[in-house]
Amino acid sequence: MIISAIKSKDVSDKRSVLHPETIKNLISKGIEIIFESGIGDGIHVGDQTFIDLGAKSVSRESCFSNAEIILTPSPIDDHEVKLIGGGKTLMGMVSPFENQELLKNLCDSNINLVSMEFVPRITRAQKMDVLSSQANLAGYVAVIESSSLLSSAMPMMMTAAGTLKPARVFVIGVGVAGLQAIATAKRLGARVEAFDTRDVVEEQVQSLGAKFVKIDLGETGETSQGYAKELTDEQLAKQKELQSKVCERSDIVITTAQLFGRPAPRIIDNSTIKKMKRGSVVLDMAVESGGNVEGSKVDEIVEVDGVKIVGISNLASKVAGHASYALSNNFNNWLLEFYDEESKNIRFDFEDEIISSSVLVFDGEVKNERFK
Amino acid sequence: MIISAIKSKDVSDKRSVLHPETIKNLISKGIEIIFESGIGDGIHVGDQTFIDLGAKSVSRESCFSNAEIILTPSPIDDHEVKLIGGGKTLMGMVSPFENQELLKNLCDSNINLVSMEFVPRITRAQKMDVLSSQANLAGYVAVIESSSLLSSAMPMMMTAAGTLKPARVFVIGVGVAGLQAIATAKRLGARVEAFDTRDVVEEQVQSLGAKFVKIDLGETGETSQGYAKELTDEQLAKQKELQSKVCERSDIVITTAQLFGRPAPRIIDNSTIKKMKRGSVVLDMAVESGGNVEGSKVDEIVEVDGVKIVGISNLASKVAGHASYALSNNFNNWLLEFYDEESKNIRFDFEDEIISSSVLVFDGEVKNERFK
Amino acid sequence: MENFDITLLQNIAYIFAAILFITGIKMLGKEVTAQKGNVISAIGMFIAIIVTAINIVNPFVVLGGILLGAFIGSVIAVKVKMTSIPEMVALFNGFGGLATFFIAWSEMSNTNDNLFQYLLVILTIYIGGVTFSGSLIAFGKLSERLKIGKGHLLTNLFISIFYISLVSILVMLVLPMIGSLPLNFEIIFYVYLALVMLGGVGFVLPIGGGDMPVVISLLNSLSGIAAAFAGLILVNNVLIVAGSLVGASGLILTIIMAKAMNRTIGNILFVGYAASAASSSSEQGEVKPINAEDAFLILENASSVLIVPGYGMAVAQAQHVVRELGELLEENGTDVKYGIHPVAGRMPGHMNVLLAEANVSYDLLAEPDDVNPMMDTVDVAIVIGANDVVNPSATEEPGSPIYGMPILEVANARTVFVLKRSMSSGFAGVQNPLFFKENTRMLFGDAKESISGLVSEFKD
Amino acid sequence: MENFDITLLQNIAYIFAAILFITGIKMLGKEVTAQKGNVISAIGMFIAIIVTAINIVNPFVVLGGILLGAFIGSVIAVKVKMTSIPEMVALFNGFGGLATFFIAWSEMSNTNDNLFQYLLVILTIYIGGVTFSGSLIAFGKLSERLKIGKGHLLTNLFISIFYISLVSILVMLVLPMIGSLPLNFEIIFYVYLALVMLGGVGFVLPIGGGDMPVVISLLNSLSGIAAAFAGLILVNNVLIVAGSLVGASGLILTIIMAKAMNRTIGNILFVGYAASAASSSSEQGEVKPINAEDAFLILENASSVLIVPGYGMAVAQAQHVVRELGELLEENGTDVKYGIHPVAGRMPGHMNVLLAEANVSYDLLAEPDDVNPMMDTVDVAIVIGANDVVNPSATEEPGSPIYGMPILEVANARTVFVLKRSMSSGFAGVQNPLFFKENTRMLFGDAKESISGLVSEFKD
Amino acid sequence: MEIYILLGFVLILSIYLGLELISKVPSTLHTPLMSGANAISGIALVGALTLTQDTFLQTVIAFLAITFASINVFGGYLVTNRMLSMFKKK
């Protein structure tokens, strides 16, 4: 079997779905690997390194046409779909909610689609969970970036030149990214507070030594997959009001609230921003899926009343090295879990929860309920 | 007595020598304060805040001509010297080594000069020690900036998507800045190693839980002021050779080696850089005083063989809020130590070690041996 | 005068023997001095026996008895397999009880006009007899020769006899006051002897095998009391002192032993193993709890320990004490590693954040792939608030929701301590068969407190 | 029969009283039960006295004596100032000794043909007498009425008499065996009485005032032994039991007290305060070391503690144990704050890095300006490897290189513990007068180890 | 003599018990414990009560013994109690 790996369409995305440390695994199983030349540039790994490990450097087109499975970190163009033969498999992160057209095309061309975003959130599948692995790093980067934008230091320092107060960091939305943001900010010595609509999160916040802000919103909840349910309008209003008090005293606010498959909830309004201290930083981690913060723009720092509203796309790509390593491991783990060495093929066993969730298109059919 | 405070000539320097939290002290002693309008802009403090505290906003010129003591964060121009009346005092950070002409001018105009850089490094004077207070913050910023430039995360993370190795940070020169850099990198979870030519530093490095790299250079030493002595050529060669091994395995190298009043020693050559991993970061904190690293440029990121060589001027200004607070406290502490409430004047008592060190020009005469 | 001097000598020797017994018992309670303590108490016994034997009644009977007893006792003691020592202790104890039973019986004839004496004799017969037959039953149960337990018909019969025997004491005590007897007293007396013996059977029969050690200790305490009573009967100080020492310290030891098993004595005697069975969950088998003290004793002797932290360590914020425990173990010469499962906790790298905060060196952290192959060389794996990541179902039970996930296979370590607050499940919500394995001990409670407990045991 | 019953009753009451004494003493050793223990022991005493008084010889003498004694004793006990309680204890103890002295004297007449009795009487007189006169001297010394000490001419005289008195016991013991006496025995006996009384003076006179509490405890133990001997003379169990209990536990207490002062009893009795003076260093005054055990006892009773970390805490990497100590103190109900000096350590914010790593809440950190004003409400300031930042020279000695620097004025706290490895100076290289202050105790050793020591004391 | 043997037993056992009873005493309790034990040693009063008072000297001695022992007992218990009540606060 031949597997190919291509670069992201987005040139600012430095991540690679191949990483030297994981490539050996696949090759040892008798899988051939071809990759788009320059795939490792963003992580300072030259083609030669991959070639030395036994992979082959080819053109992008050749990646599409010559492999049974094509690994991609981003959606592909329509004309590229055409290059892929029927019965082949496209595997990667293609943001299916935003690219429903692509799904249709793939169906039409009888190309299977494995969407890594749809790996279910169960313990067993965590090793393939790209959303977790990338959100985790994104949470780290969010803190590093916002602390570098803050005009004061994060930790408390009692010095001869006076006591420098520790920064107050408020993390809204405590999923994987939020937790890592909390952990990183705590490490840097900030006072950290956090809020989430899901109750279970309180203990998790405390398990990192941070403070959970209690806001009673009445009945909230989470789906069986561990994702948050959408709030009612009243609940959202109440949350905003009580949150704004915490925002006022914070130096850094990091919002991570997302709703799987729907636009992110708007949880910080301009009115809150106006009450915040000048010089403080608001980093909107949900900026790409609609934004939690009013006025946040992708890859821009908008200054409103002295408050920096920061939107950075693809935070994980800022630590492309680790991000690629994690990503390529996730891909590998999926492949190795379902690769059958005898038939030299993938076992598409729809009894398996992971297959049934992550394989969106199979045999020219959309398999996932949400896209039917 | 009237004290004035001016902005830095360097527009990129956001620090202010006045800070709301310290201004009250001076005013309560019956000192009048005037300041150059817009002095607090860099730290998000408007003129009005200072005015509310009892200070007066005036023009820059007025600051020079209407005050007994002029506080400055940077050297001043020749024509500005003219605006100051004889017998008045200029106090601040004027980089005397680089501005010997300014000293001559001040002598000629019979203006006293208090150079805050020359506050002696004794326990009692630490509260006025601007070099310490700013170097401390600079050390913090150096780590934040280099970690934001690094293409991987600092801490170790054992995750389902593989174990992300912790970054290795190597700090060369362990003065105040180096110590804080070590502490910050440790906080972020990096593996930290450090080196300095002064032996006493070993224990200090360990007191932060980091590892000291032992390089036997024979007889080294420090001055009574706690500054390092210059190394012989052989010693420096030896140091470079052994250091380069550590650099090779490091992801981030931060150099802080400085020699008071002399150009910084060149301790990392291109040959070392070439041996380093691609994607690693070298931050030269001594870039303004000549640079520890070959090829480092002020306010530029030079990429050599995939290694980013970073030179950032005035690192402390990146955390201008805290830096200004510390700075203004340092100034305040000096003033309050020597201000005589009865005569409403400064006691220039040259018996006092702090005065005799920090007052470079008095009564039209250069007082400090090094500038005679 | 001659005779007088011997009594004086004897009595002084008795005082000395008593001191040796006291010292011996005290020393037996500490690991380093225990063996010496046993020797010291043996010397006391030797002295007491020798000075008593000076003026014996009938050398043949006395020496014959001693030699026979010494022979039998020594052979049993030396030949018995190490594993069957507990039942031997029960047996020896029973014989001691039997001896006092005989002593009291023999002294029955001297009680004619002394009510107090009579009273003592009746009681001593009871205690000695029950000790004997009870110990025999304990011996039978421990050596698995006797398989009758609670609920069995025979058991219920003997329980009734036990209650009757208790009543019979009262009868015997009241009897002499009534005056004229309907029956021959001798017959009544023999019936009493029989009741006593059978009563002891009823006392021990319903108690579960696992609780036997505690019961033996209690019987041991009883035999001490019997000896003390015998001392009162015979007006012999050393019997009183030695007997009541054993009686009292034996009682304390019984309480300590019961506590170590998380039971009360009342619970053991009257509720039996029913209670412990109730606490274990259905099919999975029995859970074996352990306390910090015993866990410490095991850890102290371990030469390699693997610490496996999980979400519970984070919730308890126990990272600092965990590091301290690790350091103490290392000081003790133990090899310590931390086994970090990639999904332990609730976020990637959760354990790393905490352990780094607590200053655990990165070099000590190991992944499952590193530790699993050498798990069988690990003496103790300490699982701290982890659950899913050490769940053997993931490798053994194809139906399990976590089947297929690589885990830290701590079950292969010699001993596993699991520190958690209850038997509740982890994130994945599945029961963990690890908890029911033979070599697993549960240390229940908040992880921070449990570890602190271990740490302070180490510092004692 | 009448009389017999009373004796029986008395004896049973005595057993009961003895149990109450035992229980009482045990309870006196623990803070929570101490007061109750005293009451229990008093009840025991009450019972013992009442049952004895049933068949008294001479009601007037007896009741008169009791009433008079009760009056005097109660008045002293209630009126005395709290500060002079220790000397009152000495006085009471002396009176107890005097009583046994009289008892033995009175029983002298009954010893005619009983050598053992005679022996007991002579010894009891000695112990009772020495206890009395020794206690009086101790009382004098403590109340500062008596200012004669070691080296004084009078002292040396009395010391000689003490030695003579020791020899005189032997003489008295041998005397009756010699047969015909050169002198009237009565005269010899009175000389003996006098020697005993003066001997007690010689026993206590050379001992330093600071050591008096230990000596009183020793005398207390002696008076117990005297009472036990009196019990042997009078064949009275309760005297024996109570007396020997006090004698033995008093001895243990004496050893404990001596240990708490870092002395041995031999050292106190025969070397006196000479030794302690030698350990102090030249002009600065005396340095008072303390060990972890005593430091713990002080901390345990402190209601507010200030922890002052410095560079030494960093070098020792003691931050984790320090936090643990802080937590334990808080659990104990103590108010804990951390006093952070701005220049503590070797870099700005050095302490913050470490304490944050150890998870000490920011809210507990205070600057010098916050803590100095309320320093006198602090029971214990624990200075952990800090030196310059707590050096009072900075405020008191204009010539000092650090003069003018604000410091943490820990010297104003009730007690200061300084934890460092030696007497060497800090960064600024200046000697620290704090170490020589009256209320400062030095806990020498690596900071991490010292704090760990304290922590494990807390966990015991 | 027999009686002395028994008394000897009692003596030895009591001493042993006394040694076992006290092990670790917080230093704050040193003085109260000493004082409390001291009060118990006033048990000599019981002995004093049983003294023969046949001669005048004996009567005087007995009276003195009773008086001093009483001071010890009453003063001792009261002063111990006073000391201990200071600990009550906590």
Add this chain to the structure above:
Amino acid sequence: MEIYILLGFVLILSIYLGLELISKVPSTLHTPLMSGANAISGIALVGALTLTQDTFLQTVIAFLAITFASINVFGGYLVTNRMLSMFKKK
């Protein structure tokens, strides 16, 4: 009766002492300690030795008492010692 009072004293004191002696015992020592104490309770042998042996029944009873007590004593001490020697290794 007087003698019983004294014996009572001895009994009570010994019991108290027994209760004080054992406080904290590592569980590894539970069995050895029990066994060692059990051996001491073989002191009944001393009592058995002093039994009157006037009638035949008495002689038999005495013989049995002596024999069984001896088993207890000898077996008890030896087995305790065997157990304890296992701890030696350290």
